[in-house]
Amino acid sequence: MAALRNKSDQEIKDLLDEYGIKHGPVVDTTRPLYEKKLKETMAKAKVTVTKPSPDRTFYREDQEEVTYVTYQTPVSIDYFSCLRPVFRPHVYNTPSSSSYSKPTPVVKSGGGVVKKENTTSSGRLIPLWVQFLVFLILAGFLYFIFTNMESAESSPFNRIQ
Amino acid sequence: MSTTSQKHRDFVAEPMGDKPVTALSGIGEVLGKKLEEQGFDRAFVVLGQYLLLRKDGELFTEWLKDTSGANTRNATSCSQCLREWCDAFL
Numbered sequence: 001m002a003a004l005r006n007k008s009d010q011e012i013k014d015l016l017d018e019y020g021i022k023h024g025p026v027v028d029t030t031r032p033l034y035e036k037k038l039k040e041t042m043a044k045a046k047v048t049v050t051k052p053s054p055d056r057t058f059y060r061e062d063q064e065e066v067t068y069v070t071y072q073t074p075v076s077i078d079y080f081s082c083l084r085p086v087f088r089p090h091v092y093n094t095p096s097s098s099s100y101s102k103p104t105p106v107v108k109s110g111g112g113v114v115k116k117e118n119t120t121s122s123g124r125l126i127p128l129w130v131q132f133l134v135f136l137i138l139a140g141f142l143y144f145i146f147t148n149m150e151s152a153e154s155s156p157f158n159r160i161q
Numbered sequence: 162m163s164t165t166s167q168k169h170r171d172f173v174a175e176p177m178g179d180k181p182v183t184a185l186s187g188i189g190e191v192l193g194k195k196l197e198e199q200g201f202d203r204a205f206v207v208l209g210q211y212l213l214l215r216k217d218g219e220l221f222t223e224w225l226k227d228t229s230g231a232n233t234r235n236a237t238s239c240s241q242c243l244r245e246w247c248d249a250f251l
Contacts (some may be wrong), residue, residue, distance in 0.1 A: 024215040033214075033224045 004035045012038070019045075169238070172204075173245045180204045187231065187238030195229040211243045218244060 004012065009026040012034055016023045019041045023034055124131075147159070165173075169186035177184070183193035184204050201207050214220040221243070222236040231239070 022215070022217060022220070024213045024217075024220075027213060029210055030213055030224070033220070033227060036227065037223075 004038055165241075166238075169242050169245075172242055173249060176250055177204045177208065177246065182207055185239050186242035187235035188229075189235075192229045192231050192235065199228055201228075207239075208243060208246070211240075211247075216244065216247060 004015075007015070009031070012026045012031065013023070015038050016026075016034055019038065021034075021037055021041065023037075024030060026034055166186055168184070172180070172184055172186055180203070181193070182188055182196050182201055182204050183190065185207060188196065188207075196202070196207065201210065210224065211221050214224060218237075218240045221240045222233070225231050225236040225239060226233070
């Protein structure tokens with residue numbers, strides 16, 4: 001980020017508001033304090049954002065087929081000494097294969113960051129859409145079984161042949 | 162409630178007028194000199210800074226530590242002193 005010292009008082013004030021830092025007027029006696037606080041906050045923000053997740057690139061290199069290997073945290077630590085605990089799913093087992101390929105292209109840092117934000121914001125072990133998919137498949141399967149059973153005459157699901 | 166020093170009680174008991182900066186609780190000779198060098202030669206100037214920081218104890222404490230090299234205990238003491246003074250007189 002550009003040198004805070006060269007910014008105008010108004011710009012400092014805007015930055016403080018942006019980061020949600022409580023502050024008073026930016027005057028010559030208060031300015032050094034606010035510059036320091038901004039520097040700390042920006043350094044902290046930069047650390048959490050620019051941490052790509054290397055396991056996403058692993059996904060890509062794997063065959064499109066189904067089972068995914070467990071990704072252990074030591075792998076990510078080798079790449080980047082990550083400060084934030086990284087969320088890792090253990091095993092992915094899906095019956096359908098082709099529909100499973102990741103929709104977004106995995107570019108090293110950019111895509112990885114977006115992916116990371118998505119998973120951690122929902123905080124699920126298995127992505128939501130996978131859960132829906134599995135649920136739908138299961139429901140369809142049960143329905144299929146139900147309709148094909150030798151059912152009694154009073155069954156509501158009998159088809160009119 | 163933490164026990165307050167006599168200095169604190171004296172300061173909070175009356176309007177500060179032109180009292181020197183060393184009259185503030187937590188500010189002794191050394192810190193007082195450092196503050197005077199920065200232009201804060203009277204207690205009311207430090208009060209001015211406290212008010213500029215919107216009477217936020219944390220911000221003020223941080224500022225005092227940065228400006229005068231005060232430790233956390235003295236800075237907090239000064240902050241509390243000013244807060245109570247403001248509650249009584251501002």
